[in-house]
Amino acid sequence: MQGTDFSNLQAVTRLSELAGKPWKLNVRGGLDEERVNRFRASGCGFDLLFATQRLDDRVLDGLQDLADEAGLVEQFMAMKQGAVMNRIEGYESEERQVLHTACRDIFSDTPLAPEATAQAREQLERLRKFLEELDRGKLRNHRGERFTTMVQVGIGGSDLGPRALCQALAGHALPERRVRFIANVDPDDAASVLAGLDLSRTLFNVVSKSGTTLETRTNEALVRAALEESGLDPVHHLIAVTGAGSPMDDPKRYRRTFHMFDYIGGRFSVTSMVGGVVLGFMLGYEGFIELLRGANDMDVLAEKPGLLDNLPLLMAMIGIWNRNFLGLPTLAVLPYSQMLHRFPAHLQQCDMESNGKSVTRQGKSVRWKTGPIVWGEPGTNGQHAFYQLLHQGTEVVPVEFIGFRRSQYGHDLKVEGTSSQQKLVVNMLAQAMALATGQEHDNPNKRFPGNRPSTILIGERLTPYAMGALLALYENRIAFQGFCWNINSFDQEGVQLGKVLAGRLLDCLSESPAGAEHSLERGLLKAAGLL
Numbered sequence: 285m286q287g288t289d290f291s292n293l294q295a296v297t298r299l300s301e302l303a304g305k306p307w308k309l310n311v312r313g314g315l316d317e318e319r320v321n322r323f324r325a326s327g328c329g330f331d332l333l334f335a336t337q338r339l340d341d342r343v344l345d346g347l348q349d350l351a352d353e354a355g356l357v358e359q360f361m362a363m364k365q366g367a368v369m370n371r372i373e374g375y376e377s378e379e380r381q382v383l384h385t386a387c388r389d390i391f392s393d394t395p396l397a398p399e400a401t402a403q404a405r406e407q408l409e410r411l412r413k414f415l416e417e418l419d420r421g422k423l424r425n426h427r428g429e430r431f432t433t434m435v436q437v438g439i440g441g442s443d444l445g446p447r448a449l450c451q452a453l454a455g456h457a458l459p460e461r462r463v464r465f466i467a468n469v470d471p472d473d474a475a476s477v478l479a480g481l482d483l484s485r486t487l488f489n490v491v492s493k494s495g496t497t498l499e500t501r502t503n504e505a506l507v508r509a510a511l512e513e514s515g516l517d518p519v520h521h522l523i524a525v526t527g528a529g530s531p532m533d534d535p536k537r538y539r540r541t542f543h544m545f546d547y548i549g550g551r552f553s554v555t556s557m558v559g560g561v562v563l564g565f566m567l568g569y570e571g572f573i574e575l576l577r578g579a580n581d582m583d584v585l586a587e588k589p590g591l592l593d594n595l596p597l598l599m600a601m602i603g604i605w606n607r608n609f610l611g612l613p614t615l616a617v618l619p620y621s622q623m624l625h626r627f628p629a630h631l632q633q634c635d636m637e638s639n640g641k642s643v644t645r646q647g648k649s650v651r652w653k654t655g656p657i658v659w660g661e662p663g664t665n666g667q668h669a670f671y672q673l674l675h676q677g678t679e680v681v682p683v684e685f686i687g688f689r690r691s692q693y694g695h696d697l698k699v700e701g702t703s704s705q706q707k708l709v710v711n712m713l714a715q716a717m718a719l720a721t722g723q724e725h726d727n728p729n730k731r732f733p734g735n736r737p738s739t740i741l742i743g744e745r746l747t748p749y750a751m752g753a754l755l756a757l758y759e760n761r762i763a764f765q766g767f768c769w770n771i772n773s774f775d776q777e778g779v780q781l782g783k784v785l786a787g788r789l790l791d792c793l794s795e796s797p798a799g800a801e802h803s804l805e806r807g808l809l810k811a812a813g814l815l
């Protein structure tokens with residue numbers, strides 16, 4: 285039932301009983317061929333193998349009941365149709381629709397949120413024209429040369445997703461197009477990126493939904509200064525993506541301005557112009573549309589009521605089984621794809637900023653666990669780093685493996701009878717098996733306890749379509765979990781206090797009159813040797 289506290293749902297009681305004796309993977313018959321074939325689901329080019337989770341048919345039925353009772357698909361449909369999902373009843377809150385899905389609901393004549401999709405189409409048309417001007421050489425630098433580089437300046441949702449996806453799809457980049465990113469207010473970030481560039485052939489894409497973010501404002505000023513120092517006019521090199529009406533929404537200061545809207549949260553904004561401009565520059569317009577097609581197909585899949593037909597819902601419910609019923613506090617997302625090496629960082633924001641909450645949508649304290657701590661690095665690199673703890677440490681860490689049967693570049697060689705891609709994928713499967721089955725040994729130090737849960741998500745090849753589908757799979761999984769926990773996944777009040785306190789410390793350093801009143805801050809600055 286929508287808006288019901290998690291702990292009051294009947295399915296929760298039933299699942300809690302089942303959690304007393306979860307499926308054992310590390311015993312005879314705990315994991316066999318029949319189980320591998322039975323616990324699997326597919327959609328949008330991905331197969332999800334979850335035989336290596338600690339669940340059986342009764343748990344799966346219980347999770348389906350939970351999804352039904354909490355009305356998760358109904359809530360998802362309400363979100364897609366423009367309900368005001370970003371709110372806390374009875375308290376001041378953002379009171380916004382949540383319509384990132386409208387940005388990719390562009391393939392149908394009857395989109396679910398027609399006004400938002402019309403706005404998305406308008407922005408896409410602006411993007412198409414802009415990219416055409418770049419392709420045809422209508423939009424050039426002052427010497428009449430083509431732009432070869434785009435640097436995105438932004439942070440958080442205006443950086444992580446676009447950066448992760450650009451890196452993931454580098455093998456699909458148009459020739460002579462490269463992209464870079466500046467995010468951190470650390471001046472070394474901008475300095476190191478700018479040092480390697482021919483500024484005269486670079487466009488800077490300044491991205492900030494609010495148009496007020498300290499890091500982005502500061503880095504924009506650094507970029508403008510660098511352009512001026514090189515004798516270049518910043519207006520010819522800067523473009524902007526910002527919320528309509530934000531302080532940055534000033535076409536006189538930028539060569540081109542694109543808009544996003546208040547119903548798109550920063551961490552869910554990759555498929556808006558926040559990711560569209562830089563991804564379109566890199567992949568070309570059609571490449572970006574393919575990415576939107578993959579995301580939209582996954583959004584449509586997420587409308588299906590049955591867990592086994594709906595990958596995002598299935599992953600959400602497996603996550604809830606591990607988090608709330610087996611009591612596991614973290615989640616490792618381990619892509620066996622070097623191209624996805626920044627994807628876990630994007631998921632950290634998307635998941636933890638969304639579901640790192642402890643009040644319900646009615647403003648009451650939750651009495652159940654919400655979002656897990658999400659982390660991860662690509663395999664096989666991680667195997668030579670932190671997997672020791674995954675296999676033999678005292679914490680059990682559920683894992684989501686992500687892999688592809690074929691590499692993106694297709695440059696590979698058979699060494700000792702197998703290709704690098706085969707070695708990569710085989711290692712992923714081996715890890716899932718080792719975590720599940722473990723190993724007995726006379727020597728306790730060589731014993732593997734096993735019974736450690738994981739899922740394997742495997743696709744054919746990391747294309748723009750697959751990347752769009754993968755992105756939406758995770759976005760929707762996160763939204764489903766938030767609905768189930770009855771929290772508002774779409775605001776981020778927890779980031780505000782640090783910003784206010786940093787502002788006070790800066791008041792002290794800039795010797796603004798307000799700084800004199802902040803004695804704790806002054807004391808801290810002195811102790812840190814900054815004042």
Ligand SMILES: O=P(O)(O)OC[C@H]1O[C@](O)(CO)[C@@H](O)[C@@H]1O
Nearest residue numbers: 440441442492493494497550779
């Ligand atoms: O796009 P903006 O408004 O610059 O915000 C950047 C990021 O800052 C945050 O508000 C957190 O500080 C994120 O939610 C957001 O993605």
